[in-house]
Amino acid sequence: MYQEFNVLSISTSLLEKKVTLEFSLDVNEDTVTLDSLVLVEKATSDLVDFRFNVNRNVVELELVDWPIPNTEYLIKVQKGITSIVDDELPDSLQRNVVFPSEITSVAEVTSPADFEEITELVISWKEAQAITSENLVRSYYLEIATENAFYNVVRRTEVQDRDSITLSGLPVGQYYVRVRVQRDGQYGPWSDVVTFIVSEENSVPGPIYDEDGEDDGPIYEEELIVVSAPANGETPNSFLIELDEDIDVDSIQEIVVIRRSI
Structure with missing residues:
Protein backbone atom coordinates (compact mmCIF):
# COMPACT_ATOMS: atom_id res chain seq x y z
CA MET A 1 0.00 0.00 0.00
CA TYR A 2 1.36 3.41 -0.98
CA GLN A 3 2.09 5.76 1.91
CA GLU A 4 2.51 9.47 1.30
CA PHE A 5 5.73 11.02 2.55
CA ASN A 6 4.96 13.64 5.18
CA VAL A 7 5.62 14.75 8.76
CA LEU A 8 3.66 12.68 11.27
CA SER A 9 4.56 14.50 14.49
CA ILE A 10 6.76 17.20 16.02
CA SER A 11 7.79 17.04 19.68
CA THR A 12 10.15 18.96 21.96
CA SER A 13 12.39 18.16 24.92
CA LEU A 14 13.34 21.09 27.12
CA LEU A 15 16.23 19.54 29.04
CA GLU A 16 17.66 17.73 25.99
CA LYS A 17 17.36 20.94 23.91
CA LYS A 18 15.75 18.96 21.08
CA VAL A 19 13.00 19.21 18.49
CA THR A 20 12.09 15.80 17.06
CA LEU A 21 10.36 15.34 13.70
CA GLU A 22 8.86 11.96 12.84
CA PHE A 23 8.27 11.29 9.14
CA SER A 24 6.00 8.67 7.59
CA LEU A 25 8.92 7.11 5.67
CA ASP A 26 12.69 6.79 6.17
CA VAL A 27 14.41 10.04 5.25
CA ASN A 28 17.21 10.51 2.73
CA GLU A 29 19.76 12.16 5.02
CA ASP A 30 21.56 13.79 2.08
CA THR A 31 18.49 16.00 1.52
CA VAL A 32 18.38 17.25 5.12
CA THR A 33 20.39 20.48 5.38
CA LEU A 34 20.39 23.75 7.29
CA ASP A 35 18.55 25.19 4.28
CA SER A 36 15.76 22.61 4.36
CA LEU A 37 15.18 23.01 8.12
CA VAL A 38 14.78 26.41 9.77
CA LEU A 39 13.99 27.23 13.41
CA VAL A 40 13.25 30.78 14.60
CA GLU A 41 12.02 32.42 17.77
CA LYS A 42 8.53 33.48 16.74
CA ALA A 43 8.31 36.83 18.55
CA THR A 44 11.66 38.14 17.28
CA SER A 45 12.18 36.07 14.08
CA ASP A 46 15.73 35.43 15.33
CA LEU A 47 17.31 32.33 13.79
CA VAL A 48 18.07 29.54 16.27
CA ASP A 49 21.32 27.62 15.80
CA PHE A 50 21.09 23.83 15.95
CA ARG A 51 22.75 20.59 14.92
CA PHE A 52 20.69 17.81 13.37
CA ASN A 53 20.77 14.03 13.21
CA VAL A 54 18.85 11.68 10.90
CA ASN A 55 17.92 8.19 12.11
CA ARG A 56 15.65 6.42 9.62
CA ASN A 57 12.31 8.26 9.76
CA VAL A 58 13.30 10.56 12.65
CA VAL A 59 15.15 13.88 12.38
CA GLU A 60 16.37 15.46 15.63
CA LEU A 61 17.35 19.11 15.95
CA GLU A 62 19.61 19.78 18.94
CA LEU A 63 19.75 23.46 19.83
CA VAL A 64 23.17 24.99 20.45
CA ASP A 65 21.82 27.22 23.22
CA TRP A 66 19.17 26.43 25.80
CA PRO A 67 15.60 26.96 24.55
CA ILE A 68 13.52 29.51 26.41
CA PRO A 69 10.79 27.69 28.34
CA ASN A 70 7.14 28.41 27.43
CA THR A 71 8.21 30.53 24.45
CA GLU A 72 6.86 29.97 20.93
CA TYR A 73 9.25 28.93 18.18
CA LEU A 74 8.48 28.43 14.51
CA ILE A 75 9.92 25.44 12.65
CA LYS A 76 9.96 25.42 8.85
CA VAL A 77 10.40 22.18 6.88
CA GLN A 78 11.13 22.80 3.19
CA LYS A 79 9.97 20.62 0.28
CA GLY A 80 13.54 19.62 -0.65
CA ILE A 81 13.59 16.84 1.95
CA THR A 82 12.87 13.42 0.39
CA SER A 83 12.44 9.83 1.50
CA ILE A 84 15.04 7.16 0.72
CA VAL A 85 12.95 6.21 -2.33
CA ASP A 86 12.88 9.83 -3.51
CA ASP A 87 9.34 10.65 -2.45
CA GLU A 88 9.03 14.39 -1.90
CA LEU A 89 7.06 16.28 0.70
CA PRO A 90 3.82 17.47 -0.91
CA ASP A 91 4.28 20.96 0.55
CA SER A 92 6.56 22.97 2.75
CA LEU A 93 5.52 22.92 6.39
CA GLN A 94 5.44 25.51 9.20
CA ARG A 95 4.51 24.66 12.78
CA ASN A 96 4.59 26.45 16.12
CA VAL A 97 6.49 24.58 18.81
CA VAL A 98 6.91 25.27 22.52
CA PHE A 99 9.26 23.87 25.16
CA PRO A 100 6.80 23.64 28.07
CA SER A 101 7.79 24.01 31.71
CA GLU A 102 5.72 24.22 34.90
CA ILE A 103 8.53 26.00 36.74
CA THR A 104 7.96 29.75 37.00
CA SER A 105 10.40 30.60 39.80
CA ILE A 219 30.59 19.88 41.62
CA TYR A 220 31.51 18.92 45.17
CA GLU A 221 34.01 20.74 47.32
CA GLU A 222 35.27 17.61 49.13
CA GLU A 223 38.96 16.83 48.63
CA LEU A 224 39.56 13.64 46.66
CA ILE A 225 41.96 11.22 48.33
CA VAL A 226 43.41 8.45 46.17
CA VAL A 227 43.42 5.22 48.21
CA SER A 228 44.94 3.02 45.49
CA ALA A 229 46.40 3.77 42.09
CA PRO A 230 47.75 1.79 39.13
CA ALA A 231 51.46 1.29 38.66
CA ASN A 232 53.23 3.69 36.34
CA GLY A 233 52.39 2.81 32.73
CA GLU A 234 49.64 0.35 33.67
CA THR A 235 46.20 0.62 32.05
CA PRO A 236 43.77 0.27 34.98
CA ASN A 237 40.37 -1.36 34.83
CA SER A 238 39.10 0.76 37.70
CA PHE A 239 40.00 3.40 40.29
CA LEU A 240 39.23 3.44 44.01
CA ILE A 241 38.52 6.96 45.19
CA GLU A 242 37.73 8.00 48.75
CA LEU A 243 36.21 11.32 49.79
CA ASP A 244 37.05 12.97 53.07
CA GLU A 245 33.34 13.53 53.85
CA ASP A 246 30.17 11.53 53.42
CA ILE A 247 28.12 12.51 50.35
CA ASP A 248 24.70 11.73 48.96
CA VAL A 249 25.60 8.99 46.46
CA ASP A 250 22.10 9.07 44.93
CA SER A 251 22.83 12.55 43.56
CA ILE A 252 25.96 11.41 41.67
CA GLN A 253 25.36 9.82 38.28
CA GLU A 254 29.01 9.23 37.48
CA ILE A 255 32.57 10.24 38.37
CA VAL A 256 34.77 11.09 35.41
CA VAL A 257 38.58 10.83 35.74
CA ILE A 258 40.28 13.40 33.51
CA ARG A 259 44.00 13.10 32.78
CA ARG A 260 46.11 15.77 34.40
CA SER A 261 49.72 16.26 35.51
CA ILE A 262 50.44 15.71 39.20
Whole structure:
Protein backbone atom coordinates (compact mmCIF):
# COMPACT_ATOMS: atom_id res chain seq x y z
CA MET A 1 0.00 0.00 0.00
CA TYR A 2 1.36 3.41 -0.98
CA GLN A 3 2.09 5.76 1.91
CA GLU A 4 2.51 9.47 1.30
CA PHE A 5 5.73 11.02 2.55
CA ASN A 6 4.96 13.64 5.18
CA VAL A 7 5.62 14.75 8.76
CA LEU A 8 3.66 12.68 11.27
CA SER A 9 4.56 14.50 14.49
CA ILE A 10 6.76 17.20 16.02
CA SER A 11 7.79 17.04 19.68
CA THR A 12 10.15 18.96 21.96
CA SER A 13 12.39 18.16 24.92
CA LEU A 14 13.34 21.09 27.12
CA LEU A 15 16.23 19.54 29.04
CA GLU A 16 17.66 17.73 25.99
CA LYS A 17 17.36 20.94 23.91
CA LYS A 18 15.75 18.96 21.08
CA VAL A 19 13.00 19.21 18.49
CA THR A 20 12.09 15.80 17.06
CA LEU A 21 10.36 15.34 13.70
CA GLU A 22 8.86 11.96 12.84
CA PHE A 23 8.27 11.29 9.14
CA SER A 24 6.00 8.67 7.59
CA LEU A 25 8.92 7.11 5.67
CA ASP A 26 12.69 6.79 6.17
CA VAL A 27 14.41 10.04 5.25
CA ASN A 28 17.21 10.51 2.73
CA GLU A 29 19.76 12.16 5.02
CA ASP A 30 21.56 13.79 2.08
CA THR A 31 18.49 16.00 1.52
CA VAL A 32 18.38 17.25 5.12
CA THR A 33 20.39 20.48 5.38
CA LEU A 34 20.39 23.75 7.29
CA ASP A 35 18.55 25.19 4.28
CA SER A 36 15.76 22.61 4.36
CA LEU A 37 15.18 23.01 8.12
CA VAL A 38 14.78 26.41 9.77
CA LEU A 39 13.99 27.23 13.41
CA VAL A 40 13.25 30.78 14.60
CA GLU A 41 12.02 32.42 17.77
CA LYS A 42 8.53 33.48 16.74
CA ALA A 43 8.31 36.83 18.55
CA THR A 44 11.66 38.14 17.28
CA SER A 45 12.18 36.07 14.08
CA ASP A 46 15.73 35.43 15.33
CA LEU A 47 17.31 32.33 13.79
CA VAL A 48 18.07 29.54 16.27
CA ASP A 49 21.32 27.62 15.80
CA PHE A 50 21.09 23.83 15.95
CA ARG A 51 22.75 20.59 14.92
CA PHE A 52 20.69 17.81 13.37
CA ASN A 53 20.77 14.03 13.21
CA VAL A 54 18.85 11.68 10.90
CA ASN A 55 17.92 8.19 12.11
CA ARG A 56 15.65 6.42 9.62
CA ASN A 57 12.31 8.26 9.76
CA VAL A 58 13.30 10.56 12.65
CA VAL A 59 15.15 13.88 12.38
CA GLU A 60 16.37 15.46 15.63
CA LEU A 61 17.35 19.11 15.95
CA GLU A 62 19.61 19.78 18.94
CA LEU A 63 19.75 23.46 19.83
CA VAL A 64 23.17 24.99 20.45
CA ASP A 65 21.82 27.22 23.22
CA TRP A 66 19.17 26.43 25.80
CA PRO A 67 15.60 26.96 24.55
CA ILE A 68 13.52 29.51 26.41
CA PRO A 69 10.79 27.69 28.34
CA ASN A 70 7.14 28.41 27.43
CA THR A 71 8.21 30.53 24.45
CA GLU A 72 6.86 29.97 20.93
CA TYR A 73 9.25 28.93 18.18
CA LEU A 74 8.48 28.43 14.51
CA ILE A 75 9.92 25.44 12.65
CA LYS A 76 9.96 25.42 8.85
CA VAL A 77 10.40 22.18 6.88
CA GLN A 78 11.13 22.80 3.19
CA LYS A 79 9.97 20.62 0.28
CA GLY A 80 13.54 19.62 -0.65
CA ILE A 81 13.59 16.84 1.95
CA THR A 82 12.87 13.42 0.39
CA SER A 83 12.44 9.83 1.50
CA ILE A 84 15.04 7.16 0.72
CA VAL A 85 12.95 6.21 -2.33
CA ASP A 86 12.88 9.83 -3.51
CA ASP A 87 9.34 10.65 -2.45
CA GLU A 88 9.03 14.39 -1.90
CA LEU A 89 7.06 16.28 0.70
CA PRO A 90 3.82 17.47 -0.91
CA ASP A 91 4.28 20.96 0.55
CA SER A 92 6.56 22.97 2.75
CA LEU A 93 5.52 22.92 6.39
CA GLN A 94 5.44 25.51 9.20
CA ARG A 95 4.51 24.66 12.78
CA ASN A 96 4.59 26.45 16.12
CA VAL A 97 6.49 24.58 18.81
CA VAL A 98 6.91 25.27 22.52
CA PHE A 99 9.26 23.87 25.16
CA PRO A 100 6.80 23.64 28.07
CA SER A 101 7.79 24.01 31.71
CA GLU A 102 5.72 24.22 34.90
CA ILE A 103 8.53 26.00 36.74
CA THR A 104 7.96 29.75 37.00
CA SER A 105 10.40 30.60 39.80
CA VAL A 106 13.39 32.76 38.92
CA ALA A 107 16.84 32.67 40.51
CA GLU A 108 18.62 35.97 41.19
CA VAL A 109 22.40 36.08 41.66
CA THR A 110 23.13 37.93 44.91
CA SER A 111 26.92 37.49 45.03
CA PRO A 112 29.27 38.47 43.52
CA ALA A 113 28.04 41.93 42.62
CA ASP A 114 28.18 42.95 38.98
CA PHE A 115 31.81 43.63 37.91
CA GLU A 116 33.08 42.75 41.39
CA GLU A 117 36.71 41.69 41.73
CA ILE A 118 36.45 38.63 43.91
CA THR A 119 38.64 37.47 46.78
CA GLU A 120 36.88 34.09 47.02
CA LEU A 121 34.78 32.48 44.31
CA VAL A 122 31.48 32.06 46.15
CA ILE A 123 28.37 32.23 43.98
CA SER A 124 25.15 32.95 45.89
CA TRP A 125 21.57 33.38 44.68
CA LYS A 126 17.99 33.50 45.85
CA GLU A 127 14.81 32.03 44.39
CA ALA A 128 11.98 34.47 43.69
CA GLN A 129 8.37 34.53 42.46
CA ALA A 130 7.26 31.63 44.67
CA ILE A 131 4.08 32.28 46.66
CA THR A 132 5.39 30.79 49.92
CA SER A 133 8.56 29.05 51.05
CA GLU A 134 6.74 25.73 50.54
CA ASN A 135 6.65 26.47 46.82
CA LEU A 136 10.42 26.88 46.50
CA VAL A 137 11.94 24.38 44.09
CA ARG A 138 15.34 24.39 45.83
CA SER A 139 17.13 22.86 42.86
CA TYR A 140 19.35 24.94 40.60
CA TYR A 141 21.61 24.86 37.56
CA LEU A 142 24.57 27.24 37.20
CA GLU A 143 26.80 28.21 34.28
CA ILE A 144 29.98 30.30 34.17
CA ALA A 145 31.37 31.45 30.81
CA THR A 146 34.12 33.65 29.42
CA GLU A 147 31.66 35.71 27.32
CA ASN A 148 28.11 36.87 27.93
CA ALA A 149 26.54 34.80 25.12
CA PHE A 150 27.60 31.62 27.01
CA TYR A 151 29.06 29.89 23.96
CA ASN A 152 32.26 29.15 25.90
CA VAL A 153 31.03 27.70 29.19
CA VAL A 154 33.85 26.78 31.59
CA ARG A 155 31.72 25.59 34.53
CA ARG A 156 28.36 23.81 34.68
CA THR A 157 26.90 22.35 37.85
CA GLU A 158 23.64 21.40 39.55
CA VAL A 159 23.01 22.35 43.17
CA GLN A 160 20.24 21.05 45.41
CA ASP A 161 18.91 22.42 48.71
CA ARG A 162 21.54 25.18 48.82
CA ASP A 163 21.64 28.75 47.62
CA SER A 164 25.42 29.10 47.25
CA ILE A 165 28.44 27.18 46.01
CA THR A 166 32.21 27.63 46.35
CA LEU A 167 34.38 27.00 43.28
CA SER A 168 38.08 27.27 42.50
CA GLY A 169 40.51 26.97 39.64
CA LEU A 170 39.35 29.76 37.35
CA PRO A 171 42.29 31.45 35.59
CA VAL A 172 42.72 35.21 35.79
CA GLY A 173 40.13 37.03 33.72
CA GLN A 174 36.58 38.29 33.39
CA TYR A 175 33.67 35.85 33.70
CA TYR A 176 29.90 35.75 33.47
CA VAL A 177 27.53 33.71 35.64
CA ARG A 178 23.83 32.85 35.36
CA VAL A 179 21.56 30.57 37.40
CA ARG A 180 18.14 29.02 36.82
CA VAL A 181 15.68 26.94 38.81
CA GLN A 182 15.64 23.37 37.48
CA ARG A 183 13.99 20.08 38.51
CA ASP A 184 12.64 16.87 36.98
CA GLY A 185 13.50 17.72 33.38
CA GLN A 186 12.06 21.24 33.53
CA TYR A 187 13.53 24.64 34.24
CA GLY A 188 12.62 28.28 34.59
CA PRO A 189 14.11 31.36 32.92
CA TRP A 190 17.75 32.30 33.41
CA SER A 191 18.70 34.90 35.98
CA ASP A 192 20.19 38.18 34.83
CA VAL A 193 23.85 37.67 33.90
CA VAL A 194 26.38 38.92 36.46
CA THR A 195 29.95 39.80 35.46
CA PHE A 196 32.84 39.20 37.87
CA ILE A 197 36.62 39.43 37.68
CA VAL A 198 39.18 36.91 38.96
CA SER A 199 42.49 38.59 39.81
CA GLU A 200 45.85 36.88 39.89
CA GLU A 201 45.98 36.40 43.64
CA ASN A 202 42.55 34.78 43.57
CA SER A 203 43.36 32.21 40.89
CA VAL A 204 43.93 28.98 42.82
CA PRO A 205 44.40 25.45 41.44
CA GLY A 206 41.25 23.40 41.18
CA PRO A 207 39.40 20.78 39.15
CA ILE A 208 40.00 20.51 35.40
CA TYR A 209 36.94 20.39 33.14
CA ASP A 210 36.43 19.48 29.49
CA GLU A 211 37.51 22.26 27.14
CA ASP A 212 34.34 21.81 25.11
CA GLY A 213 32.24 22.79 28.13
CA GLU A 214 30.40 19.47 28.34
CA ASP A 215 28.32 18.96 31.46
CA ASP A 216 30.50 17.11 33.96
CA GLY A 217 27.73 16.80 36.55
CA PRO A 218 27.52 18.27 40.06
CA ILE A 219 30.59 19.88 41.62
CA TYR A 220 31.51 18.92 45.17
CA GLU A 221 34.01 20.74 47.32
CA GLU A 222 35.27 17.61 49.13
CA GLU A 223 38.96 16.83 48.63
CA LEU A 224 39.56 13.64 46.66
CA ILE A 225 41.96 11.22 48.33
CA VAL A 226 43.41 8.45 46.17
CA VAL A 227 43.42 5.22 48.21
CA SER A 228 44.94 3.02 45.49
CA ALA A 229 46.40 3.77 42.09
CA PRO A 230 47.75 1.79 39.13
CA ALA A 231 51.46 1.29 38.66
CA ASN A 232 53.23 3.69 36.34
CA GLY A 233 52.39 2.81 32.73
CA GLU A 234 49.64 0.35 33.67
CA THR A 235 46.20 0.62 32.05
CA PRO A 236 43.77 0.27 34.98
CA ASN A 237 40.37 -1.36 34.83
CA SER A 238 39.10 0.76 37.70
CA PHE A 239 40.00 3.40 40.29
CA LEU A 240 39.23 3.44 44.01
CA ILE A 241 38.52 6.96 45.19
CA GLU A 242 37.73 8.00 48.75
CA LEU A 243 36.21 11.32 49.79
CA ASP A 244 37.05 12.97 53.07
CA GLU A 245 33.34 13.53 53.85
CA ASP A 246 30.17 11.53 53.42
CA ILE A 247 28.12 12.51 50.35
CA ASP A 248 24.70 11.73 48.96
CA VAL A 249 25.60 8.99 46.46
CA ASP A 250 22.10 9.07 44.93
CA SER A 251 22.83 12.55 43.56
CA ILE A 252 25.96 11.41 41.67
CA GLN A 253 25.36 9.82 38.28
CA GLU A 254 29.01 9.23 37.48
CA ILE A 255 32.57 10.24 38.37
CA VAL A 256 34.77 11.09 35.41
CA VAL A 257 38.58 10.83 35.74
CA ILE A 258 40.28 13.40 33.51
CA ARG A 259 44.00 13.10 32.78
CA ARG A 260 46.11 15.77 34.40
CA SER A 261 49.72 16.26 35.51
CA ILE A 262 50.44 15.71 39.20
